[in-house]
Amino acid sequence: MPSSVQLIRAANLSDIAEYAYAATAPAEARLIFLAGSCPLAEDGTTVAVGDYAGQAAACVATMSAALAAAGATIEDVISTRVLVASSDQADLVAAWQVVRDAFGDHDVPSTLLGVTVLGYDHQLVELEAVAAVVD
Template sequence: MARAVTLIRSSSLSDVAEYAYAATAPANARLIFLAGACPLHADGSTAAVGDFAGQAAKALENLRVALKDAGATLTDVISTRVLVASDRQADLVAAWGVVRDGFGDHDVPSTLMGVTVLGYDDQLVEIEAVAAVLD
């Protein structure tokens, strides 16, 4: 199946980044704007309390479900924003490692941000995404 997303790497920028610097989708692609995927169980309780990597894994699992329900997969994601409720770089890196590994070779343009607080009790991680598919 043809994919709508083309990842763009820049030889003019650092190759240290673990993601593409840009991505495109053709004009006929259907864009899917996903709400932030949270580390919540089906009953609404927060998963992996106190565990940045565990919450990133649950948020990524929930992102996969939302994508599937919208007719897409992780390889259709064109960009992400990973929010981590911490001012410690090590906590951001712990969450990022799970997200990066979850996307595998599809290393979408991403922004990793430390934030003050997130919306649910004990929530440490949230993953926002935009996807593009060809109908």
């Protein structure tokens, strides 16, 4: 089923950004607010310790599982926020590229942030998302 999310481009804004600047969902859409997806194994340990890209991939997998549990897919995501525990831009870009690639042509509005620390031992990346589906 096609997504109900409409991505909006702004012709007067820079096209260097690898995402849409805005998105909408129809009034009848059910919004799904996902908790931050973390790079955790089933036993609660952090995976890909020290690896920004590896943790980003684990966050995408966690997000995808949470979306599926809510009756949605990555194509239903309307926005994301990527949190990276680093002040080094290269680390942020490493995590972002994995997230960006996972979304493919569905390049939702996103915010990429460098933060001081995240909640789990050895955690470097967290991925927040909001989705919209029409049931």
